[in-house]
Amino acid sequence: MSEEKEVKKPHLSRREFLKDAGLIVGGATIGSIALASACNNDTTTVAGNTVTTTVTQTVGTVTVPAGTTTITQPGSTSVVTVTPDDPSLGDKSRINLTVNGRAYNLTVPNHLSLAWILREELGLFGTKIGCDMGQCGACTILVDDVAIYSCVMLACEADGKKVTTVEGLSDGITLSPIQQKFYDKEAVQCGYCTPGFLMAAEGLLKANSNPTEDDVRLALSGHLCMCQNFRKTISAVIGGV
């Protein structure tokens, strides 16, 4: 399978690769432009402003509640053509985005993910980096109300987007309805994956306010928890808020 996509941004230098939509498996969480790991770029080639990456992960095809379909097959190839829009910025881009209701005008290195910028530039450490390659879901946030993995979305792609992180679900004192459900069920173990699960659940509930056990299992299936506390997490989301 081969796909082409154009991104009007300067040369994307960070990981020297790009992969197109799809890498993500299952659930309400989707990838925007998925990035391969810096450590696993051996299948990526760069020619001028065109970056070609062969996807090596084995994934499936899943229809998510939000109506988006993820599309990746092993061995598929994605081609991204990059068109510089402001050469004076070099390897950086200017972006405007709204994070948790607050407007930001940022100049960001093109090779850094949205997760990185949220954490290291804005100090929003609630968004966790786990695998950093679109597999574990710890970095899940909402972009325009759809749950995505922010480690596989470049910050420069977020221009004009509305972003919600776990810090934006509530004021931190009075919990949001889904945070309260997690509280009531004590759906936390070590807690590192919890923000990702919360954001995926929030994304699911925006599309399906009364999910069944099977709905929840599917919607959260793109998230890993090495403490293996799925039982409580699933229970917290069943039936909505």
Next chain:
Amino acid sequence: MTLPVFNVAGKPENHDCHIKEYLTGKADYTGDHMPGRKLFGAMKHATIAHGTIKSIDATKALNETGVKAVITYKEAPTVLNQTILYWGQPVVGIVADDWYTACRAINLVDVTYDELPSITEADEALKPGAVLSGKREGTNLAPASFTRGDVDAGRQQADIELETIQPWTTTYQHSPIESYQALAWWIGDHLYVYQGSQNLHGNKSAVVNYLEMPANKVHCFARYLGGGHGARLSNWESGIAAFMSKAVYGLPVLFRETKKHNMLFHIRQYEVKSTYKWGAKNDGSLVYLDAQNWVNGSGAGMSTVMRTTWIIPHVKWEGAGIYINVPDRGSWRCVADPPFALNMTMAMDKLAEKLNISPYEIRRKNMMPVDMPDQDSPYRYWGSKEVNECFETVARESGYTSKWHAPGQNNKRTDGRLHGIGIHCHTDSHGSVAGTSMAGIVLMQPDGTALIEAGCTKPHNSPTMLVHFTAETLGMKYEDVFVGDWGNSDTTLNSGSHGGSAFTGAGGSAFVSAARDCRAKVFAAAITKTPLKEIAGITVDDLDAKDSEIFYKPDPTKRITFRTAMNGTPPIAGYGTGWAAAGGGTGGGGLQRPLFGLPVGTAVNAQSAAASVAEVAVDTDTGEVEILGHWNATGCGRVIFYEGVMSQFGSGTELQIAQALYYGDVYDYATGAVIGSQFTETQLPTTMDIRPSRHNLYPIEGDDHSAPLGAHGIGEPVVGSYACILSAIYNAIGVWVDPDHGACNPDKVLKALGKAT
């Protein structure tokens, strides 16, 4: 059994003290500090299994934009080594502006090696003349042995004998979602390190030694960590981060392992291979066991599973940990024993079949009663033992005896799949009260609320558990006791390591002692206040406390609040150290209350127990196994933090389901190389693999007379799911599936059925 009534402990409504921090993104893990102010470190790893570094050329890396420093074994001799003992051993560190630049730069470092012969297959290590890995002097083996009675005599008594070889059990990576990392910075000649370690004060000691610094100039922090699993006892990362920061003049450096290397080089779990020779009488009673156990990559050696669960008069047991040119292994969750328990269950089921009795019957026949002492010197009793109740609970709740059928017989379901059911139980060393050197501080504040100062991090609700211990002992409401400072080596005493579930005993007993000390001091203040001071001859021994009020025992209407007692009194600190169940004697350990006629102070065993039943349906066309029902019971002693217990228990169950059915092997035995570097490749289970409605959990309470408030540790629960699921598959298809170092996935089931090669 009638258990003492708790006022605070065990209440399901008591939530984790820091749960809102988790849910709102405020919990600060190692990497969650100093936005925009820190540099990042990454590591290059060896590409040979055994040899010596000949040269390192980092010129190209240092010329890369954003790269700040390179460290090797020359700059960091206590944490990096010129000698390579396994593929993937760290060799060169890079510091750069961001982590991705550091990762890219490590590929620009040229390392050459003088390679030596290597050994990467455990079975090869057992052969005469095997290549030496270099990990141990003159050998690859760490042998161990154990003898009880006379096996030759037992052999003469046996009516039935069984000899079986249990192949290598499952191994898997247990990489937490948060990769191993450490953040270090210097201010003058003082070093500050944040690493999510399961042993805060142990980490400090290690850093002191790595840097060869005085302890007063090393300051360690560990508040939250993403997944402990008994494997976050590594402190090498702190040493690396400290040397990296030193190389950039003390600037903060966050060193983080790549996920690929994190997955396999620290925490890949070991597997076990066993041979068993069993002897039994026709009535099913065991008379001897002649066993060998080989452990790949760990010195765990001998499991307590076999020694402390069954009555076996004659035992000979030998084996060894095998150290080859692969990374040493981490502990299993359910620490050492799932692989031993699996091999034991498989062998015992085979013996039951030979005796023509069910797996339930052979276990019931031979299980040690709760009031029986250990069969080995020094013949100690247990503070409490719940394995029998666990076993009967899962058998009863699952309807095991009515559902069991002979292996591979009478098993066809209406949907064409084969039905199977398996049962398992064991005791082991989890939850032992081991904390004689641990200590705690309880601080009573002028407003009558209490703080605990806990020298621990927060893997799986530990400070919350200590709050329960403290509130119950003080006689205060749960909401009046808070976690003060924790995870700070400067302001806390060592509350113990979180590895292996010992923390409940170690930290718990320390804080019970500290709370008793604090309470006595507050009571002394209370008798100076109205109305208690008006009681003639009153002493602190006349007082008790409940719900944050102190009352006169002969007349409970005479009472004051803790707040009133503390009015005008400076903060009061209580200190205490823990005790060990096996300590006994004058050390303050052993039995805290009489048991079986034994006096206080008698040294006893402190162990936990588990039993499990799994019911499965096996599709013989696809090899797929579906869990239809799962019943798990675990012995807790007293439940202290209820939701914490249920989280640990449930997660331990799910983990072993994954070990039984999903985890893939991600390691090349031929070369010692890592061949799986991502979560997807290691086939981690997801929510699609777990149906909460099919999993039934039964925390079985006992009252451990040696433990703080009677509680075992359940930080990593004893769970037998791995063994009982494989037993259930056998019951369905009538053939044992060979784990072959990995989970029993459909391919292996089909192979067992002769439908695949």
